[in-house]
Structure formats: C-alpha cells, structure tokens
Amino acid sequence: MNVLTTLQQYWGYSGFRPMQEEIIQSVLAGRDVFAMLPTGAGKSLCYQVPAMNIEGITIVVSPLIALIEDQVQALNKRNIPAVSIHSGLDRLLLAQLMDEVADGRYKLVYVAPERLQSETFRELMIQLPVQFIAVDEAHCISQWGHDFRPAYRNIAEFRELFPRVPVLAITASATAAVQEDICKQLKLHQPQTFTQSVIRPNLSYHIDYTENKPVALTEALVTAGGSSIVYCKTRKRTVECMQMVKDRTGLPAYHYHAGMRKMEKDFAYHQWLEKTDAVMTATTAFGMGIDKPDVRLVLHYDLPTSIEQYYQEVGRAGRDGEAARGQLFYHTTDINYLLDLPEIQFPPISQVKAVYQHLSDYLGIHLHTGNEQVFAFDITEFVTRFKLDMVTTVSSIKILEREGFMEWNENAQTQYTIRFTTDRDTINYLEKNYKTLYPVVETLLRHYGSIYNFETAVPIFKVAKALNIDKTILEDRLWQLQDLGVLEYKPAIVGSYMLWLHNRIPFPYLNLNEPAIRKMKAALSRQVQEMADFIQNEETCRNRLLSVYFGQEDVADCGQCDNCQKHRSEEVHTNASINNTLLEVLKREAPLPLSDLLQQLRHIHREQVIQALRTLVADGKVRHEGGIISF
Structure with a gap:
C-alpha cells in the first residue's frame, strides 16, 4: 500500500500537507530524520502513516500521558491498532499488553520517556519486531530547549538495541542550537533535515503593556470573533479568569488545568470544542494534541517562560488558515517575576x-x-x-x-484491578450464604473470564451500573470479598x-x-531574558524577531503585528494631532481613568498616547493624579 492510499483509507485526506510526504518517504527509505513543523502542520501523521506501511512495530516516545492516551484513542477510532504503555499500569496488566504486542495486535506502541529506563520494558521490547522509532516533542531532549526532560536522554541508549531502525525526531519549535543538540543527543545517523518556516502569514502577534489586565482581557475577547484560549500561569488563575470572562462578557467559558479529574477536563474540552465562540482559560496543560482549527485568538494573561513556548502556544490559533491573533498582556511586575x-x-x-x-x-x-x-x-x-x-x-x-x-x-x-483467589466450592458457598456478595462475583466472572487466572482491569462504574448499585456500595462489597479470601482488589489511585x-x-x-x-x-536564565527582550522590543516586526530567533532567513515586515502597526500609526498620527485628539476626549469625558483613556485611543500606539499625555501635563493643560486624568 502506498502512503497516499494509507492516508486516504485511515484518515480520509486526499493529499499531504507540505513536507509530510517527503518526511514519510525518508523514514520508509530507512533514513534517520529531523523535522521541525509548526503547530498545526500535521506532525503526528509523519510517524503514524509510515507506521501503517512498515512491517512490525513502531515505538512513539511522547512526553505526556494525557497526550499519549488521546492519540491512542483517536487512532483506535480510525481502526488503527495502537496501545499506550505508561506508569499507571500495574505489572500484570503491563505483561498482558506486552503479550498482545508480541502477538502482533498493535502497530504503534506509545510510551513516556521514563518507561525506557525500565529493564523489564527493555527486555520485553528487544524480543519484538521493532522497525521504527518516533520521538515526538524532540526538543525535550536538549538542555537548551524550553522544556528539557532528561529522561529523553534514555532514547539514544534504547535505540542502540535496534541499530538499523530509522528514528524520526520531530518538534514544532527548536532554535538552530537546539536542532543540532537534538541530532547529537539522539545519535541520529546522517539525518535528513526538514524545516518549515516559522512564519504563519495568517497569524499576527500583538504585545501590550497594561495596568488593567481584566479590562484588556474583556475587550480582546469580545472583539475576537470566534473561539479563544487564555493562557494563565496557575490553576487558581484559570478559575479566576474563567469567572471574569463569564461575568464581564457573557461568553461561554471553561477552565482546564492538570489538577482536574480526567472527566472534568474532558467535559471542558468537548464543550469548548463544539462551540464557535467559547473561551478556554488554561495552564500549559492545555496544549499538545489540541485540535480545533477555528481558534481566532490565543491570549497570554501571564508570561510564557520562553519564546519557544510562546510560539507553540500562539500557534494553536488559526489552524484553518484564516486570520488569527496572538495577544500578550504584561506589566512591569510580570517581567520582574519572569527574570x-x-x-x-x-x-x-x-x-x-x-x-x-x-x-x-x-x-x-x-x-x-x-x-x-x-x-x-x-x-x-x-x-x-x-x-x-x-x-x-x-x-x-x-x-x-x-x-x-x-x-x-x-x-x-x-486502573481498578481484581483477581480471584478462591475455588469453585467457595463460590458455591457464597451463592447460598452471602446473597448480597454473590451477584458481584457472578457479574465479574460472567463479563471478565480472565479474572480467575490473573489480575484484570475492571471498569468499576460499568460493573456497578450492571448490578444497579452505587459505586461506593460495590467497592465496599469488593473489600468484604477480599476479607473473605475470595479475591484481591486494588482500587485506582485517584489524584x-x-x-x-x-x-x-x-x-x-x-x-x-x-x-x-x-x-x-x-x-533558563537565557530563555527568560530572551522572552523579556522579545516582549519589550517595540520596534522590530514580530515575525522578523521570530525568524531570526529560530535561525531562519530574515523576512520582510509582516505589516500586521503591534510593532508594524505602530510604525504605520506614526506615519498617520503627528504629535499635534494626537494631542488634539486626547484633549477632545478629555473635554468630553474628564475625569477619566488612564486605562479607559488608553482603551478609547487604542487605534493610536500606547507609547504615543503616553508621551502626548506627559507633554500636556508638563504644559499644565491636564492633570494626572492617582491614575485619573482631569483638567
């Protein structure tokens, strides 16, 4: 089967995006590959498609269990056999899954990098027909990357177990130094390199100093004209911003962070996904694997810690190719905290x-x-x-x-796991003497045949529903059965x-x-300083700054970002005209808070308004006390 047929059969796409097919063909030719594709460019297909065209197993190393599970679930819905091996699995279930892998039931095996340290895992994997290794979010291997994770260093050693297997290292953002370090740390053999431009023509970047973030947030969301993501630095802030959005805008708003239960996160994500004007306030936990093409605004309420992180997060806007906006608000205290x-x-x-x-x-x-x-x-x-x-x-x-x-x-x-530890005579005795416990035993044995031989994962909520009892009652009865020596019960660790x-x-x-x-x-010191410099640069086109930062060719001014708009504004607004405009507003509405004045004159660059205000105050034409402007 050729790769285009695979793409059409499993994903329903008629063609590849730029560089996807070239990357896939290089992997199929047995080459090591490094690829940097922007967020939304279809990185996952670069290893999923070849996995379906290679005899044997593909190992995908990915940094987040939640992302791994989401990808596996999405693949299974497309009838692509994939499985995740992670720390949440008990030993017996892990052994069961690995037996299924050895039997050829799965084409893709997703693992977190920490799993590669396990001798048990290595011994199991070396017996299997591993034919391809994909390293997602490959920048995590570099100490110069924005999300360095030493466990990624285990990949090179693991790869030595399969010396002739091609390796694909793929990421959305990496400077030239990080790219070189990735290839070195993974010991890629003469890798073929594919690097797309970091420039997204439909995406404009806007960075604004503000002394009143709630007001700025409200205004930005109301005028966004579609779905939005608001990134916050803490879990508490996500809740605060969500409530603020609801109270001030009336827009449907949800929050998302790593401390929420999976059910809560799934509910928030799907509600946001299905609406065209919803707002998600989130920590960085809401990121990789997000697939909503019509996001019109990604707003940073708090500062990212690196330009790479900022670029990746803003990149979740405008994946449909339509005009989108990245907005960042900051205050002096934010810069100080960052540094x-x-x-x-x-x-x-x-x-x-x-x-x-x-x-x-x-x-x-x-x-x-x-x-x-x-x-x-x-x-x-x-x-x-x-x-x-x-x-x-x-x-x-x-x-x-x-x-x-x-x-x-x-x-x-x-997982909740159960294993029976008794004989049939005891079960017959239960049927006669324990009328509330026996239905539990009967239901488990009827639906989970393997449970009598080895530890088996059991969906507790489903079993409780089948018995028409509450989950807490079921758990109590399972503990009673364990006390009677009938079974071993291991509840899930929730939290x-x-x-x-x-x-x-x-x-x-x-x-x-x-x-x-x-x-x-x-x-990290270099990263935060570079981020601070990027934020505080009020002269250079943001696209030019990003292109130079990632080691790519200099580009023309975009004409869309805040700095480009400032230059256009300077051509249109002379100092005298700004002074006159400012006085007209004040004559009509003074006294007026500075934040409201800046909002009314937002078509003029903020620094120009501030400079005009300083001139008028020095000339004694207006007064500025306690953030209030008056005559």
Whole structure:
C-alpha cells in the first residue's frame, strides 16, 4: 500500500500537507530524520502513516500521558491498532499488553520517556519486531530547549538495541542550537533535515503593556470573533479568569488545568470544542494534541517562560488558515517575576536532597527498596508534615524528576484491578450464604473470564451500573470479598501519585548531576531574558524577531503585528494631532481613568498616547493624579 492510499483509507485526506510526504518517504527509505513543523502542520501523521506501511512495530516516545492516551484513542477510532504503555499500569496488566504486542495486535506502541529506563520494558521490547522509532516533542531532549526532560536522554541508549531502525525526531519549535543538540543527543545517523518556516502569514502577534489586565482581557475577547484560549500561569488563575470572562462578557467559558479529574477536563474540552465562540482559560496543560482549527485568538494573561513556548502556544490559533491573533498582556511586575524564575525553579542542592529524604520517609520507602513502585502522594499534606515551603518543594521534586529518580503525576487515574483467589466450592458457598456478595462475583466472572487466572482491569462504574448499585456500595462489597479470601482488589489511585524509579539511596551516596543542573539554570536564565527582550522590543516586526530567533532567513515586515502597526500609526498620527485628539476626549469625558483613556485611543500606539499625555501635563493643560486624568 502506498502512503497516499494509507492516508486516504485511515484518515480520509486526499493529499499531504507540505513536507509530510517527503518526511514519510525518508523514514520508509530507512533514513534517520529531523523535522521541525509548526503547530498545526500535521506532525503526528509523519510517524503514524509510515507506521501503517512498515512491517512490525513502531515505538512513539511522547512526553505526556494525557497526550499519549488521546492519540491512542483517536487512532483506535480510525481502526488503527495502537496501545499506550505508561506508569499507571500495574505489572500484570503491563505483561498482558506486552503479550498482545508480541502477538502482533498493535502497530504503534506509545510510551513516556521514563518507561525506557525500565529493564523489564527493555527486555520485553528487544524480543519484538521493532522497525521504527518516533520521538515526538524532540526538543525535550536538549538542555537548551524550553522544556528539557532528561529522561529523553534514555532514547539514544534504547535505540542502540535496534541499530538499523530509522528514528524520526520531530518538534514544532527548536532554535538552530537546539536542532543540532537534538541530532547529537539522539545519535541520529546522517539525518535528513526538514524545516518549515516559522512564519504563519495568517497569524499576527500583538504585545501590550497594561495596568488593567481584566479590562484588556474583556475587550480582546469580545472583539475576537470566534473561539479563544487564555493562557494563565496557575490553576487558581484559570478559575479566576474563567469567572471574569463569564461575568464581564457573557461568553461561554471553561477552565482546564492538570489538577482536574480526567472527566472534568474532558467535559471542558468537548464543550469548548463544539462551540464557535467559547473561551478556554488554561495552564500549559492545555496544549499538545489540541485540535480545533477555528481558534481566532490565543491570549497570554501571564508570561510564557520562553519564546519557544510562546510560539507553540500562539500557534494553536488559526489552524484553518484564516486570520488569527496572538495577544500578550504584561506589566512591569510580570517581567520582574519572569527574570526571577531561575532562582525560584533551581533551589540550592542541599534543599533538593532534603526533599528527597523527606519524600522517602513520607512514602514509607526503606533503604534499597522502592524500585518501580507507585505511591499515592498528597503534596499539601507532604509540605505540611515536614514544614516545607511549597514553591521550593515543587521545584525540588521537578529537579529530582529530571534527574530520573521518580515520576510525579499530579492527577492520575489508574486502573481498578481484581483477581480471584478462591475455588469453585467457595463460590458455591457464597451463592447460598452471602446473597448480597454473590451477584458481584457472578457479574465479574460472567463479563471478565480472565479474572480467575490473573489480575484484570475492571471498569468499576460499568460493573456497578450492571448490578444497579452505587459505586461506593460495590467497592465496599469488593473489600468484604477480599476479607473473605475470595479475591484481591486494588482500587485506582485517584489524584496525585508518584512512581519511584529506583531503590532508595542512602543519603551520603545521593548524588545529583550538579554541573548539569547549573547548565539548566543558566539555560533558563537565557530563555527568560530572551522572552523579556522579545516582549519589550517595540520596534522590530514580530515575525522578523521570530525568524531570526529560530535561525531562519530574515523576512520582510509582516505589516500586521503591534510593532508594524505602530510604525504605520506614526506615519498617520503627528504629535499635534494626537494631542488634539486626547484633549477632545478629555473635554468630553474628564475625569477619566488612564486605562479607559488608553482603551478609547487604542487605534493610536500606547507609547504615543503616553508621551502626548506627559507633554500636556508638563504644559499644565491636564492633570494626572492617582491614575485619573482631569483638567
């Protein structure tokens, strides 16, 4: 089957987007490939299509479990056999899935990079016909990237188990230095490189200083003319902004962050997806895998930490090719916080080691034990018990994660599993003497035949519905059956969990890669400074700034961004005309808050209005006190 036939049969598309087919053909020819395609350019097809044209198994390494599950679900709906292997699976279920992979039931096996550290996983995979490895979000492997994740460094070692298998490294954003580092770290062999321009002609960038973000947010959303995404830095802020949007605009608004249950996130996402004017206020958890082509506005209420992050997030607007807008609001305090981030995210090594010790004690992990065990983890209870600072603790855990000690999932929903441990005589006895418990046993055995031989994942809500009882009642009866020795029941861990990736190390032998951590801190310092410079540049076309930053050829001014509009405004508005316009507004409406004045004169660049106001105040023609303008 040729690749176009595959595309038409499984995805229903009549043709490829730019560079997709060339990338796919290079992979099928056995070449290592590096590809950088903008958000919305169809990166996933670059490895999904060849996977369906290659005999054997394709391994896809992807950074987020939620994204992995979404892609697997979408592929399964297209009758493409795919499976995800992640930390939420118990050992027996993992073994079952791997047996199914070995039997040829799946073409694509999605894994998080941490899974590649597991000796068990490696031993299982080396027995299988792995023919292609795809590395999604490949910038995560580079310490110079905006989302460095050391677990990605395991890919090169894992790849050595399959030396003749082609590797595709693909990302939406990487500077020239990051591209070179990706190829080096993955040990790509003479890779063929495909790089699309970062310029999106239909997307304009606008960065505005404001002293009143709520007012600016409201105005931007009301005039957006379609669906919007508002990015916030904290979970609390997403809720606040959602309520603000509802109260001030009447637009349908939803919020999304990693702390929500999957059911809540799915509801918010699908409501937003189905409407043409809905607003999603979200943290960066709402990002990869978002597929809504008609987003007209992506607005940053808080600052991204790097130009790469900003570019990726803004890129979720206008995927249908129609005009779209990226808007960012900032204040001086935002810039100061951004520049302080390196000190916040990289606390002293001594504090990181102390957090490791406290974690081990909190989770009840004894020396030389704990490898690949999963534990429920409540961060609030943890910092309270050990009298720790929340921000320092979270930063320390993130460092320990990057160093490969553990994997922290802040909102997990693992499988409920059950295995019968009794004989038929006992079940017959239950039927006669335990009238409330026996229906549970009968239903489980009727619907899940494997449950008598090994641990089996069971959809608890579905079983409760079949029995016409509440889930809590079902769980209580399962605990009773376990107490009677009839079965083993393992409930899901709902909420935060931690996967411990090694045996606990004695404190004197706990070593962190301090040189690497210092480099990461220095890399973050550069990233935030570059982001601050990008925000505060009020002269150069935003497209030109982005093109130069990503190491591509200089381009012509876009004529659409805030800086290009400023230059046009300067040609139209002389100082005298701005002064006169400002005085006319004040004569009509003074006293007037500065934010309202700037809003009324938004067709003139903000700095020009401020300069005109300063001149008028100096000349004694107007007064400016406490943010209020008057005569």
